Every structure is written in C-alpha cells, then in structure tokens.
Amino acid sequence: MPVSDAANRIAVACLAVMLGAMLCGCKPPEGDNIHHGGGAVVRPPAGTLSIYQLAGRLNMHVVRTSAGSATLRNTSHAVVVFADPNGQVHLDGRVVGSTGGITCVGGILFVSAARVEPLQQALARAPDLKPTRRRKRQRPDPHRRAKPRGVIVLDAGHGGRDPGCTSVYGLAEKAVNLPVVTETARRLRARGYTVVLTRSDDRFVELNERAAIANRHNADLFVSVHADWAPNASAQGYTVYIAKGAGEASSTAAEVFDRHLGRIAAHSRGVRYADFRVLVRTTCPAALIELGYMSNAAEARQLADRAYQRRLAAAIAEGADAFVPSRR
Template sequence: MRIQKCLIVIIALVGAFTLTGCGGSSYQSHITTKPSYSVSVSQLAARLGLTIQKAGSPYYELKNANNRVLLFTHQGGRVYVNGTAICPMGTTTQVGGVTYVSELLVPKICGYLISGSAITLNSYKTFSPKTASGTVVIDPGHGGKDPGATSYHGYYEKTVNLSIARKVASHLENRGVRVIMTRNSDIFIELNERADIANRAGADLFVSIHADAHQSSSQNGYTIYVARSASWTSKKVGIAVEQAMGQTGLASKGIRNSDFRVLVRTACPAVLVECGYLTNPSEASLLDDSQFQDRIARSIADGIIAAL
C-alpha cells in the first residue's frame, strides 16, 4: 500500500511538472517589468525609420518605402530584412501586452537596410561619400600605462579607441584627406603632446576618439564634446559628426561642452567623440565587434568630410 501511495504521489508530481514546465522553457517569457537592455517593437520600428504593418503571431512586419523587416518571435525564430535572414530573433518578452526585444537588434538591422528618402535613423540624414582635402589629426584616447575605462566584458577602452581610430583614418585617407595619428600602437602619450602634434602639423581638424563609462550599466549612447569656448568651426564639426553618427543606430546624447585638455590646447578646431558606453553590456558587445567599429568609423568620417 505504501509503495502504491508513493507511485500516486510521483505520478502527480510528474504531471504537475509537465503542465508547468513548458512555460519555463518557452522562447517568449512573460514578466511584469520591462527587461533591461530591451526596446519595444514599436520603439525598434521608430528608431529604424519603419512603421509596424502587422503585429503578433507568427511575426511582426515593419516597413517603409524601401525596406521590409520580419521578426519571427517563435522558438528559434529569425530576423529577415528584405527577404534575407540576418540573425536569430533572440528572446522576446511580454510585459502588459507589449513585446520587448533586445536593443542589439537596432544596429544589427540598421546595417542591412536600404537607404533612401523614407529612412532617416533618429531623424538624421545619411551622408554622401564625397571627398575632401586638408589635414586631420586622429587621436585614439588613452594607451600604454593608461588603459582608460574597463568594459563590461573586461577589455580596455584604449584598445577599442585605437581600433576605431585606425578605421576612421583609413576611411578619410581613401577620400583624399591627409591623416596624422597621435598614436598607432599601444603607447602612452601625454595630453599636451597630443594637442602639440596637431599644432606642429598645422592641422585643419583634431578628433579624439574615446568610449564612455558610467556607474550605471543602463547608460547608453554616443556623445560629442567641444570646448566651452569652441570656435564656430568646432561646433560645425561637432554637429556634423553627431548627425552622421545617427547612422550607427545608437542613441545620441547630443553635443556637450567640456574643457578637456586636448580640446583647449589645440590651435585648430577640435572635437572629442565618446562612441558608446563600455559599461553597458549591449554597447560593450557592439564596441568590441570589428564590423560595428567600422560602422562607427565610417559615420565619424562622414561627419568630418561633411564639415571640411
């Protein structure tokens, strides 16, 4: 009899687990608060310059005049841009009837969209690949004994600064600009010397490349800095780079004033670019990705070319 009772209990427990266990393994979770590092589907569409044409099972359809994006939210679903599968959908979350997806999808999808008058990321225009002349000093922040910030994933700011700076230099040189790097390896250079390099060269523009950090991991976006007493040309470059960076799909924190030494000691127009937050898990992943670094670099180069 005792054995029979035990079997009944076991069968009951197995049945209960079977009924409830499926919910735990579901691809789409249901919680009561918005998950970190996520955007709603409507926010995703707005940031990509798209509108929602179809919402719900088995997919969301986002469109504009030039693009069609499908988000398949089922188990193992993928993201399609103009008929091509570009990446897994990842986990989606339902909160109060609103579907949230990873904010990493914004820049991933952005790279596959067809440009045109109907798409303007964050209301920014896409710059044309025109050429320019002049001398631009590109300054990868930190280096050597000065690692800069440490990313959420453990790598140092000095490394990503140099990688992006090299890519900016390459894009500028391909478009006719003479480029001088304050450093092209992992070495330490004093702040005054960085500015002096530009002054000795009689540069037309100085651009310092950095990545941001904050005690809160939810902080995100890129920021452009000019000195408090910046010339109109510095401000014009700042505006152009801030607008062009909208092509990355990252959020803009705008143009700010700060008297960083490299901005106030240079005789030429100067801007400092914080490319994103290393302390934000999503942006730290993007900033460590070579293809996304190139997207940032192309955007910075676009802004520079537009302002020269």
C-alpha cells in the first residue's frame, strides 16, 4: 500500500477513535434484552438501514462500531462511516461522500438507504487492497473458512430468566422455541450444514449477543424462532418477520419459510416487517418466525405437542435447505 494511503488510514482510524470518545449517547435502552419488552423492536427513521444491514448489502462485515463511527471491511476494502452531523464516508482511506446524517437508535447506528448504491459503485471501481502480512496473520477472513453447504445460525427465543410469553395452559414460550430449534438443527446437520445455536439449553442470552453470534460465524442465514401472544384469544396463525430495510435475500428467505410452514400450519399471517433487534443487528439474511399464538387455546395445544413441534422443525429445515444453496 502506498505510504500516503497508509498515513491516510492511520489518520482515519485516529479520528474514528477521537469521535467515538467525544460523542456520547447511542446506548441501548434499559431492559432491551427481553423480546417482548422495550428495545426488542427498535424504531429507526424510515428509509434507513442499520450499519449491519449496510455491511450485508456491501458484502462486508462490521469490524468496529462506536457512537462516533463504524468500520466495515472485507478481504479487499475498508469503509469507515462517521456519525457526526457532517459525517463523511471513507473508502480505503479516501473520502467518497457524506452520510447525509446518521441516527443512533437503541445503540445501533442507522444510515440512509440511499448511501447503498453510491457505495456499491465506489467499491466496484476501487482497486483491491493487498492484505498486509500483519492483517493476514492476525485476522483470518471468515470467508475463507471451509463451509461445504453453508452456516445457519438458529436462535431459540428467550431462555433462562426470560421465559417469553406464557400459553393459556401455563407453558413458557422458551420451552416451545428450544425443542423446535434443536430438531431443526438436527435435520440441517444431517443435510450437511454447519448449524450454530445461540442457546442449546435453558439459558439467558442477550439479544445483541444472539445477532453477534451470526455475524461472528459469517452465517448464510439467521433464523430466530418465537411463539406469539395477543390479548385477543382468537388471534391465530404463524408469521414470518423480516426487518423493514431487509434486502432481497431476507425477503426471499421469508417467502420460502412462509410457503414451507403453510404445508403444516393452518393459518399464515404472511410475511411482515418489524425491526426486531436481532434482525437489524445481523449482517446476513435474517428472519424471525412466530410459530403460532400461545394465547389461542387450539394453537397453544399444538405448540406444546412434540409431534407438532417436529413438523414445524421439518418445515423450517426444508425452508432453510431450499434457501441457502440458492445464495452460494
């Protein structure tokens, strides 16, 4: 790398650290770790993408984020987005534009979706950086790991001190989500996938950590599994959620899950949009499935039934198996 580039990049990195220290706020609200509590759904301004969603669109990873900036990287390039009001966007140490304003919601930086296309174009034009020997040794790129069929991260909602909702028969949601996810994992592993679970027993895992697990494993797909609750006891059906700013890949995955679940569950509420924290903090295609209503007597009975749980798991596994190979 030319000396001037190296100096530029050091200056950019220093500035990022300084701004991060200067700006405060951008903290998640209290109690954000409970799915049905505040913070499980974040409310960014319309037309924005989280820094993680932006990274996904650019085929990059978020390697660092603070209140002042975020650094995205892949094997060839580095993008730094600054969060100050006149924030610039740097590509490989050079200014390629401004963010037009960044919002911090629930501890997550959100940037205008209009930034995606200019950045994609700038990346397409930029000459590849040669990885330095130091970076090669210290930070092996997750893209280079052998993944014969793909990596799927399955997230059993709630756990431990967070039971989720409670069915009309008194069953905790966490005890429905886990067996469905465990059986889904068994089926996908049998098909040759690498499956990572955010929890494999009854333990509490923070929402941010659930998404971080998917990002760390460079997942091809993230699926969060929940069961629904409503004050109206007649509410029924399963729902597949994706983030409001979800890309085409997440939309495709959601449609595939909706179709496969429709073969065994009677009522689909269709694909819906909600910025669940676990969906906006994941870089890969991501969906959250609500299996049915624990507040509906008939569905609560089904959701507690082991055979029905296995059928749901089979449908989710088939959906993932239909989606992931099409993306690789």
